[in-house]
Amino acid sequence: MLSVGYSLLLITALFASCAFANYGYLHLRDDRAVDTTELMNHVMGTIFIVFGTLKLVNLKQFATIFSKYDLVSHHIPYYGVVYPLIEILLGISFFYPRTLTYSYSMTILLMSLSLIGVSMSMGRGASLRCGCLGSFFHIPLSYVTISENVVMITMAAYGLLRRESS
Numbered sequence: 141m142l143s144v145g146y147s148l149l150l151i152t153a154l155f156a157s158c159a160f161a162n163y164g165y166l167h168l169r170d171d172r173a174v175d176t177t178e179l180m181n182h183v184m185g186t187i188f189i190v191f192g193t194l195k196l197v198n199l200k201q202f203a204t205i206f207s208k209y210d211l212v213s214h215h216i217p218y219y220g221v222v223y224p225l226i227e228i229l230l231g232i233s234f235f236y237p238r239t240l241t242y243s244y245s246m247t248i249l250l251m252s253l254s255l256i257g258v259s260m261s262m263g264r265g266a267s268l269r270c271g272c273l274g275s276f277f278h279i280p281l282s283y284v285t286i287s288e289n290v291v292m293i294t295m296a297a298y299g300l301l302r303r304e305s306s
Contacts, residue, residue, distance in 0.1 A: 141269065141278040148284045150277065155291075160185040163272030177302060182297055184247065185234030187292070194274040199224065201275035207282060208268050209261040211253055224274075226250070241303055247296035255289040262286075 162182040185188040195202045203220030213220040233239040268281040
């Protein structure tokens with residue numbers, strides 16, 4: 141299993157790669173300055189698509205890992221099988237302005253449920269693998285997992301507040 145430090149580095153590199161690629165795309169698409177809210181939406185969408193796809197590499201193993209700390213998956217085993225598809229569809233929805241309110245709300249809901257499950261598992265002192273990158277990478281359930289959820293919740297809440305205020 142990767143150390144917590146390497147896990148943080150890996151997750152940060154994935155987030156940064158998604159941000160850099162989307163910034164490049166948006167900049168090349170339009171010569172104007174890149175709109176930060178549009179960039180955030182594209183980054184969030186890309187992260188969900190990439191993370192969801194990584195979970196599909198070994199779906200059965202992911203579902204097993206996920207069910208050990210996720211509140212819903214623990215009680216409804218098929219949720220772990222469907223969850224990567226939910227993430228991918230949610231990711232795609234971030235690229236369509238009409239669905240952004242739904243996208244933000246679903247992100248807050250999904251990431252909050254995950255945050256609660258992870259926090260409860262860590263509070264019990266459980267030493268579990270994180271399923272955030274599927275079974276492809278052996279990442280421990282740690283503050284890195286919590287940070288990932290908090291960042292996504294924060295971005296979604298920011299987007300939702302901006303959307304409602306305009």
